[in-house]
Amino acid sequence: MSLGTSSIENAAPDQASLKAASKLVSPAKWPERFISGDGGLIFGACQGSGANPYRVVVDLSDLGAKCSCPSRKFPCKHALALMLQYSGGPADFVQADVPAWVADWLGRRRKTTTVAPSSGEKKSIAAAQMIEPEAPVDPKVAARNAAAAAKRAAATRAAITDGLAEMEAWIADQLRAGLSELLADLTGRCRRIASRLVDAKAGTLAGRIDGIPARVLALPQRDRPDVLISELGKLVIIARDWGNGTSPTPVVRRVIMGAEKREVLLENNDALRHSGLWEVLVSRDETRRDGLIARSTWLLGLDDSSPRFAVLQDFFPATMGKQGAAFTAGQQFKAELIFYPAPTPLRAQIVERRVVDEHHPWPITPQNRDILRGFTEALIHEPWITELPIFLPSGRLGKKEDAHYWTGTDATLPLVSGGISDSVMGAELRQSVVLWNGSVADLLASDTNFGRYYSDA
């Protein structure tokens, strides 16, 4: 099925979308480009500005499209870019079976016309692909902009410093009034101080505080005081590391203000880059109180003898509705990852990714008697971390009353009980990966005598 440029121009919502799409027409941004056996569908994954790639599908019969990006334009620039690539080189698309996420979309979609309503604007691919000469920068304007940016940064620093001081005072108040009272109204009180921190431009830290009730109240009553103390104490540590905001560690800056943009990270020569084979363990969506959905895709490196983990993290508005996951549990790929600089590098972005055909085994890791040693060492360097993936040696799952446990030769860990299937309780777990938060472990995946187990499969 051929696709003409005029059809794409008609489908595009505006010239700006065509322009943005033409910048994405690069094979490096598209590790996966496929066409269905009947030639009616093209689909793939585009490495956009998010950490997780966007999944894009286009129905060539009517140019209906779906993309997992949060754009409100339809079709979005990623779908248009896929169309442009197909139009320019259909031979580059590899024939493949239609994956479940495409079939699901087809099952749900309503047949609509994709031709965008005419706005009178003339849309042209040729114009979109023209390289515009960069306008010369006026040194005076540049200096003025730099001064304004420095002023804004200083104001932000001051606001955050004040906000953190207010947070410390709030913590002291809670201690004075009694943490049992705080536990009785944890959600409301956390929301109030989080709102203050949003006003103080510490939005990411506010999100962390908003998450405290979920992390504490999910635990049995007897564990709540210890975990609450741990959460509040770590907030104090964060505030102390920030000081007056002139020289906080990059990690604390990220914990308070959010991570630097992808482009900034890619230009950071100090950032760790690691090329290798990765397996997707789990993709989790968490709806936050600030109206965002945090998507975390946990990866396990398969090349090293000691386990290496990475997490791809994205945020998108909950109002966008459910966005399809970028990966499926168990999917393996080769990729170069760049890690946000940290003593324990974990959060990462994909620089380049390639599909692999074979399925590779998990690395055999040396058995450490103290399975929580890695978490302890990470806390020494980054005392504010809330969770860390841990590789567990062979063990089984057990139960006491309603609580689940992982138990091995030298240790036993309490587990987050929800979602543990009956059948994995009867399996021999050769190796497992859990997210340990200091008090309870969340089982992500296991290599068992019945094959691989993924908690969200």
Place this chain on the structure above:
Amino acid sequence: MLEDTLSRLEAAKLRWMTGGEADVRSDPFASGAQGVEAQLRLLAQAALFRQTCLRPSAPSKLTMVEPLPAPPLPLLSTHLRPAFRHIMQQQDRSIWQGLTGLMAARGVMAHPFDWLPPQDTNGYADIYIPYAKWKAGLDNHEMELTAETWQDMYPAERRNAFADLRAKDTTAARAMIEAYGSTLSADERLGLIDCLAQGLGADDIPYLTEVSTKDRSAKVKARAAGFLARLGVASDRDEAKELAAFMEKSTKGIIRRRKEIALRRKLNGAQQNRVSALLDTVTFTQLAAALDITPDALADSYVTEKNTTALQFWGLCARTAPRDALLIYWARLRSDGVANFSRLAGITDQLSRDQIMAEAQGLVMSADLTDLRDMLAVTGPDVGRDMSDALLNSPFYRAQLDALKTALAKRATGDGDYRHDPMVAQFGGFVTQLAFLVTAEHARRVASDLQKRGLHAADPILHPLNFNIALQGKTP
């Protein structure tokens, strides 16, 4: 040292929980600070102490479940597991049975991480019994049916063992059910009584007589009475006479005159209810005697219809008619176009596998196949090349393809969403069951037929067919 720190932090925790002012200047973690500052420093240290210096303690007496049983067949390959889970998301027992049955026929079984069988494994391949037992927390070692193991066995396992015993030693099997049958549920008793069809003989009459009069369940009583009737044992003739009184004989046909027996047309509601009750209790032979004709003559002259009473009469026939009379009446149902798989299902225990498949093949070409679940129940999944050919050449299948084409044409003209068309929804159910029946080669042909009629290659309706095609293993 560690204990001292722990006890100091436990004391601080107690204070923090209850609130109030406290002087913690002397605590080493306060590093000489005072007031609020000292409290915050202590809090920061407490936040890390537990997570770095302590380890979770193991609870006493952790309960470990038994290891999962070894799978009797290879597990479904990893790349097909997502498709399997997708199909099994539909909460429909017939789909679960059809899909797992197809897989068992192709030599693989569901991965226990994806699916475990329900407690009642009736209708599922026997390979799932160990998993049902495991899920129920029962011991899984293989047992032979004896007086001692009778109670320890899982229902489906007991039924299979009982059927094996009956095939080997009819007397021992009857003695077993005589001694312990009453301890089981009515459904299970019914299943075991059904096994008596194997080697049914005069020796079974005393036991069946007792069950037909004393059992707690009407269904079990009726089944025992049916077996007695097959053995030529007459019981209450008065009820048969009462039923015969509701019937009338006539002569039909102009050139070829033939006798016909049917229920009287003008029965009131109470009379119809009574007829219905009598059809469940009277036997075929008794009714023939009450009508003063032979069982074969009754089979040759009773009307063939599609209504509820006709279905009940077929039930009576299937349960209690002598084999010759049963086959005469079945042949008439076939020739009059009212035979279907639901009716065939009632007599499969009296037919050989070859006879069942021959009858099924005939039905495929003539019957309404809207609900293929009945066919699946009769033939089982993966019916082989000949039957698959018959299915794809059947008038019903061709008509369905034409109707689908019309429904999809609506979509092309923008006349609504084709998925909301009732025909397409019904067709989806038909294709799902068809996918469990046909060979992989025929599944490919069906998928191709549907795409030629305009269905998208990735339409979810095709999922079960694609699963069938992708299943590796033997194809009959």
